[in-house]
Amino acid sequence: MKIENKTPIAEEIIRNNPTGHGLFAGIGDNFNSVAQVICELMDDAVSNLRANSGDPELSMRVVLSLENLGDAVEISVTDGGTGIADLSSALTIACRDGAQTPLNEHGFGLKHALASCDSSPEQMWSIRTRTKADAAANQYREVKAPYSMGTSELDKPMKVRFYSGTGDLPHPTGTSISVRCPMAKFRTVKPDRKAAPSDFHNLVRYIIEELRYVYAGILANTPITMEVWEISGGEETQHTLTPLLPVWEEGSVKDYGEIPCNLGGGPLTIRCKYGNILKNPSNAIYYKCNMESSGVELRINGRAIEHGMFDRVWGEAIHPSQNRFLVQVDLISDNPTALPATKNTKTSFCEADPRLKNLLSWIASYVPVPAKDVDSVELRCVRELTAKRENDPTALRVSREEPVFQKIGLKAKVDLFVGYIDRVTIYEAKAGKTKALDLYQLRMYVDGCALDNKPVDEAVLIAKRHSAEVKELRDILNTLTAPDGRPYNFRLATWDEEGIVIRQSA
Template sequence: MKENHFAIHNDPNGHELWRSISGNFQRFPEIINEFVDDALSNFRATKPDQRRVEIRLRQWEEFVDVSVVDTGTGIRDIHAALTLGNRSGGETNLNEHGMGLKHALASACEDGSWSIQSRTPEDNTQDRHLVVRGPYRLGDDPMTGYYLPGRGVLLGPTGTAVSFTCTHDFFATLRPAGDRTDKPFEVLVDILLEELGYTYAPILGNGEMEMAVVVGDHVYPVEPIFPTWDPNCFKETPPTVLDLGGGPVTVNCCWGLIRADKDNHIYYRGNMESSGVEIRCNGRVMERGLDKRIWIKQPHPSRNHFLAVVELTAEEPGAFPPTRPTKTGFRDGDPRLEKLFAWLRANVAPASPQESVEKRLTRALEKRKRAEPDVMRTALEENTYCSLNLKVKMDLFVSRGDQTEVYESKKGPSKALDLYQLRMYWDGCAVDGRPLSRGILVARNHPREVQNLVSALNDSYRDPTGQPYHLSLLTWEEVGIDPKAV
């Protein structure tokens, strides 16, 4: 049978292609990072005098207008910039895939409500700026670019502005994973500041780039977000040059236990979500939470305060392990990544579990009590109900000659259950034949219901020996301890 050859018509439809790549980014900050990456890449390649990025936000009805504006040298080849997979305009490893700008815009707004303004040094001499607007098109009905006089919305004589409109629901993906509570716009902006401060922390910290979020007349500088290390268990390796398979890479690694920062929304909170290993390439975080992939250990609450920060620095883009197209992690199975993991297994030993915050607070309280002149003895986690062989452990027992005290410690606000725990200590000591003079619940603060309950227990109830309770409430500040410093 004679072969019958025919052409395959597979030119993509621009609108359908745009929709097909629109689901690559799951969260709003991942999209913003792509535009910031493009600006940072340009800063590093061209070294402009001013290196600033502004994220401008305007909320209206159920939508949010977003513009990411930089002071770089503009887009020299708009054709390459808007061609899927084209890397000819890439300036550093941050332009690794040639997909980021298009993926990010498609994920932010499928309907084409986006625009790009750009002004190069050549445009500056002619006092004009380039404008391209969505929707994305291919083939016989191409997009068109045009020039307008002046700077447009740009910050300086050159730069780029990427603007789009997204739904408020998509903007709200700034919330921590699993959090579905409604949050005011101002809180979401605060989370965006944290996301940017974390992702680019060393870059912001060393002044390589400055960033701000602008809402109306309010300008919020983006500050770098760093962990607070426990100095008693902090370790680091000297800078080490490795060849992972694509050229020399300098590896700086530090690890240990961190102090939980509860003021943050997502990062360095001393929980399972924010613990583990984070890897940065030339300052930009690429992946975090890598414990299982490196040490083949499931995440466990006992390791919530463990953190390792791995900083990779290289001149050649191919020296780094390759990332996913969204730059939200590395590609599994790559030999360069596996070689890095092998080096980490050989040189980094995960730190031992840290004492809980409450135990550290109680230990600090015991130290203060022990230093008081009339105190004869202090004991942490001493047993009570010994006569009934129950061996309930009290947080802190203090003896002052003929006076005895017991303490229950809570890092956060007190609850009614905490008072009943303190009452149990009292009853145990009474049963054991060593009656207490005072029981103290120490917490960050005491809600009104707890204050009412302690009054009721003292006024209306008796211990197993018929004696009244003498329970009281104190805060950590009142006992001379700063919880954030422990």
């Protein structure tokens, strides 16, 4: 094909520079929780302190202040580091001129965090900083919202203002970043599975758990300390953070210590430890011995990046009997090219990165997949319940793993099916505390039995204990009818009521 040479008769420049507000609105709201946003602000302080830990004049202390303003929360992160020498670079999107450790991998953290708290035109944030040069001149520097690209008369350039004194910074050098977050957004720190409303104190507790988990390796193995100041109703409460570590089951742990490795980008050190953990009831989110908080946990230099990766390593979903199994892997290196790339939010790794694939392969090669416990707590309880029903003279048929929805070929089974002389009862068993989904699962089995022409007179959800939401849902479902027109009859029971002892914490 002959390509015709064309000479343009005119040209014009594309004006595609965004406004500061437009850019902020575009990069904000990529986090699932304000707790993750706060970690972004903490990362900058941690990175600075780690990179300059040999300077005896610095304070290795990071303070998070959370002030309840009613309709908003004032979030402030203050450190005793070196201060920010170049505020222009720090506020330039994707600029890594000031990067000091792999925590500054993207050049997005500070801007991303500020925009995610509030990208509205009324945004309120400020940065106060003091370097050694500032301290020698008895000054500090400050820049305030709104974020601007300086692209028009309406989008005027941001200015760094110089003031005499310390600016209330608690150390000779350091930085304090403050941003106002609407209370409605701040409430995202509450985990979705926590149905009950939370007051400000409980919201702060969720953030504290997040920080103790995310920075556990840093709190445990570096001189950096962290505090959270909770301010509400004129009262201030100080919380000194300790690392949130799993409680390992005695005799189950294998610790490889430090192993040299190269994942394709240069040498690094892998710290690997695995075994079974015990449930910690004081935790709201982590180390709960469930699918979300077990499996494989990956960190970089002590900072948590991603967890719950069982299926990514071994190619199958974690089995409930494996929920206590945990693998902790910490990658130690100050060379970013040696480490798998993280996403901008630092809440996961980039899946296509070959260094990540090599890491997952390393784990699969050196950590044995835990055996599925065919004799799980739940199964042992069901066996005991089955034996009790088989000894009941009014029970004509007792069947475990009874198929339902057979007429449509669905492979679903109810834990226990009992045909009495005068009724049919089915059981769905859970070892621990129930949730609403368990009751809906039982409802599905009732519907399946109805479609199979095995109508159920009573459906029992049996567990160690039942949540308030399950009890409320039971009452609602009992006002409805099954596909065969028969009213539902759901009942809640406990293993204690059946005289069955839970021999292991579930």
